[in-house]
Amino acid sequence: METWSRATPWRQGKFLTKNSATALGLSADGFDSLVVVASHDCDLSQLPESEPYVEVVVGREVTGEELNGNFTNGKNARKLHLPIEGGDTPYIELEVLSKQSVLKTELAEHAPSDVHRNKSAKVIFQRWLASRYRRSAFPDQFEQRLTRHKLDRKIVDAGKKLGSDIAAIYFDLTNEEASPDETYLLGIVIMYQTEDDTARAKAAATSMKSKIETAFQAKLYSNTDHKWKDIELEYVDVISDEGFSYRMSQILKPWRLEYISLGADPQQPIDKAS
Structure with missing residues (x-):
């Protein structure tokens, strides 16, 4: 034995x-x-x-x-x-x-x-x-607005068929303490992998960027008065995992929802205390 x-x-x-x-x-x-x-x-x-x-x-x-x-x-x-x-x-x-x-x-x-x-x-x-124990929290009101306009699902759908090319999605929420009548200011960073086919992964991230911009414009931007409602999409950037800096990891938050709790910082081994 x-x-x-x-x-x-x-x-x-x-x-x-x-x-x-x-x-x-x-x-x-x-x-x-x-x-x-x-x-x-x-x-x-x-x-x-x-x-x-x-x-x-x-x-x-x-x-x-x-x-x-x-x-x-x-x-x-x-x-x-x-x-x-x-x-x-x-x-x-x-x-x-x-x-x-x-x-x-x-x-x-x-x-x-x-x-x-x-x-x-x-x-x-x-x-x-x-x-499971390191989830990034965003204001409930922000999450509710994202869900109400089904933009969470739009982001999910945009990345569903891209395999492992998309390494993570980060949110840059400028005014987390926005009041109920204020518009949230949101930036999105799409990080793609460089381990396999970098050109393909970058193209996939660029395609995802376009779909996200289109979805936010269609749902939240008024062409009549040229204003955003609920959430203003300030930018969508595409960056490689090699170009993702330590400073960016301190400023940006990975987007996490029940069905798309997106990855943490650029991949580095972790110890038990993390």
């Missing part, structure tokens, strides 16, 4: 084999399950006497046709489409409500799968796990 030690091969982001997932009673409701370790390495290094459980997320395989751009790059706090290597499909779908716990004494009997993710996907997974 194997025992759990500090030298365990299990680390955050390691996958269980399908046979191990089945043996441990982990499944994704009829789908081919892929189970990934969510516990932090610091917790995994602890002996079962002090930290008896390993937290895992039970996911399912996702084909390229099922890929939804709004779930890539940690954009959504509840659901993630994460690229993997060595699996039967190029992506895995993970949901925050699919977290389960496994005893270390039971997991010790199993070895990690050959399925893995690259360094970038590792950081995305870390940030997705943390994003």
Whole structure:
């Protein structure tokens, strides 16, 4: 019988084999399950006497046709489409409500799968796990105006088919303390990835920019008196993940809603305290 030690091969982001997932009673409701370790390495290094459980997320395989751009790059706090290597499909779908716990004494009997993710996907997974507790808050009144005019859905629709090209969307809300009769002043920054096809990603972000500008103009701008109502869209900028500065990360806020809780700062590894 194997025992759990500090030298365990299990680390955050390691996958269980399908046979191990089945043996441990982990499944994704009829789908081919892929189970990934969510516990932090610091917790995994602890002996079962002090930290008896390993937290895992039970996911399912996702084909390229099922890929939804709004779930890539940690954009959504509840659901993630994460690229993997060595699996039967190029992506895995993970949901925050699919977290389960496994005893270390039971997991010790199993070895990690050959399925893995690259360094970038590792950081995305870390940030997705943390994003549930790091949401950026905007004024309720602002969110209500955005929803009332269905502009939240317009942004979602604009990015849905763009895959992982769009890394994040940030809001620059100048006057968060606006009174009920004031117009909010909003800037939007669309950040695109440069890891894969930079030209394609930039084109996707530019297309999204155009759709967002058109939607805001149609809903909130009056061509009669040349005024905005509720929310004035001051600008929409497109920027690469490499061009996103530390100062910008301090000023801008990632936009987070229930179904499009968009990613945090430019991807950097995080520690447990983050």
